[in-house]
Amino acid sequence: MVRQTFDVVILGGGNAGIGVTGPVRRAGLSVAMIEPLDLGGTCPNRGCTPKKVLVAAGQMLHDIERAAVHHIAVGKPRLDWAALIDREKNMIKDIPANLARAMARREVEVIKGYGTFVAPSTIRVGDRVLEANHVVIATGSKPRPLPIAGAEHMITSDAMLSDRDLPASVIFIGGGVISLEFAHIYARAGAGVTVLEALPRLLPAMDADAVAQLQAESERIGIKVEAGVGVRRIERTGSRFRVVFTRDGVEHAAEADRVVNGCGRVANTGSLDLAAGQVEHTNGRISLDDHLRSTSNPRVHVCGDAVPISPQLSPVASYEGDIVGRNIVDGPRHAPDYAGMATAVYTVPALAAVGLTEATARHNGSAIEVHVNDMRDWFSARSYAETVAWSKVIVDRTTDRVLGAHFFGHAGQELISIFGLAIKFGITASQIRDNVYAYPTFSADIKHMLGHA
């Protein structure tokens, strides 16, 4: 056994773990980062970045579909799926090596392997035992296991991003972000797609009206949505799969070439031996204080998808990593503030959101103005022949501050960050209206989305 001592040992080399390294290395602390797979973790290797390459192809197919509006004649597009997957892989192939160089420049010692606790501030990885003043759990998330017969037949997003064969049909279990993004990619590529959601509607955490817009567009491109269902079992039928589910107590079945687990992701902490680290948890959900420290062992910090109470998003993981790094250097002075964090579901077009949904704003009891616009007839939307162009902005009547914004289409994935700035820094609806925007642009429509003062 080799024994070493570090100021900081980080478990996981994804966005969260890498986010920790900036503040702690600037302060001159010694750092070891343990990572069994590719540096960068999920987002650049198995998540956001490769997924967006496929989404971009979906966007191009969507644009081609509307070419005739611009009086451009094109033939039926033919997508070479295997070549598209190769393009995606080629685009991300250098990321782990680039990050390894970045970590070396920062003088972070990267150790390959799976780390586990052997004592409250001691980690074992392979034949090395590392003593640490601070341990950071940044081990990300994994697909939620589904306790049904035949669950082993399901694939995950990792497989979808690597499969060079375009399936003829796919069933997604769960109507959340991963399912809808891949459902749009597959449907536009020509596959038959069914989404089975347990709750009464898709994307339960997002604004109900915005989701209704997305569901209508999803159905327009051929995606079949079954909400309020109970998935019972998955059976193999030759090379295909049969999913048995109930709706209103009646049993139904659907068949497809692939069945995907889109039921959410849970903290990846099961193999860390948290008990040896004296880290309290409930089913792997670590109990944390306001500074992202374990309540039972404050030398242990948690960030990224392993945090059970914050959105599982790439920029949130980096942000929490930075906070953990600063708390290690400064003492527990920094706490995350999740207000104003924009998010998008990268369907084509995208559903984008920031702040409160209308239901939550009403539930909170504030007096609100709700500005809803179907913008398909607006000049900007007509120029680009948008199939959908919809927004909802929620403003507090008393303070004139923006409480929430929701877009479907109309460059919402870009415009949403303007509303994020407004929420975070208290820019009022009147100030947003008063600003002068480049014209003609989608952002020039923002002042009209807010109605007249």
Ligand SMILES: Cc1cc2nc3c(=O)[nH]c(=O)nc-3n(C[C@H](O)[C@H](O)[C@H](O)COP(=O)(O)OP(=O)(O)OC[C@H]3O[C@@H](n4cnc5c(N)ncnc54)[C@H](O)[C@@H]3O)c2cc1C
């Ligand atoms: C298909 C998909 C698409 C996504 N798209 C988006 C998107 O468009 N936008 C967005 O904001 N977010 C997106 N996300 C979410 C985003 O990828 C995550 O929120 C983010 O990557 C989490 O970063 P992390 O550092 O917490 O975890 P990860 O990046 O998962 O890193 C955790 C690392 O810990 C390592 N590890 C595991 N066990 C151990 C151990 N015992 N010891 C040491 N290391 C260990 C793992 O190998 C992994 O590299 C997507 C996720 C998926 C799955």
Ligand SMILES: NC(=O)c1ccc[n+]([C@@H]2O[C@H](COP(=O)([O-])OP(=O)(O)OC[C@H]3O[C@@H](n4cnc5c(N)ncnc54)[C@H](O)[C@@H]3O)[C@@H](O)[C@H]2O)c1
């Ligand atoms: N664009 C992005 O930012 C992006 C993209 C992909 C993933 N992610 C992150 O990854 C996380 C995981 O994504 P996800 O789509 O797996 O989770 P999700 O939480 O978005 O959706 C899971 C869905 O599955 C449903 N569900 C759960 N159990 C079910 C069951 N037994 N039968 C049928 N439906 C069931 C839930 O009600 C929910 O609607 C997300 O929380 C998100 O933060 C983000």
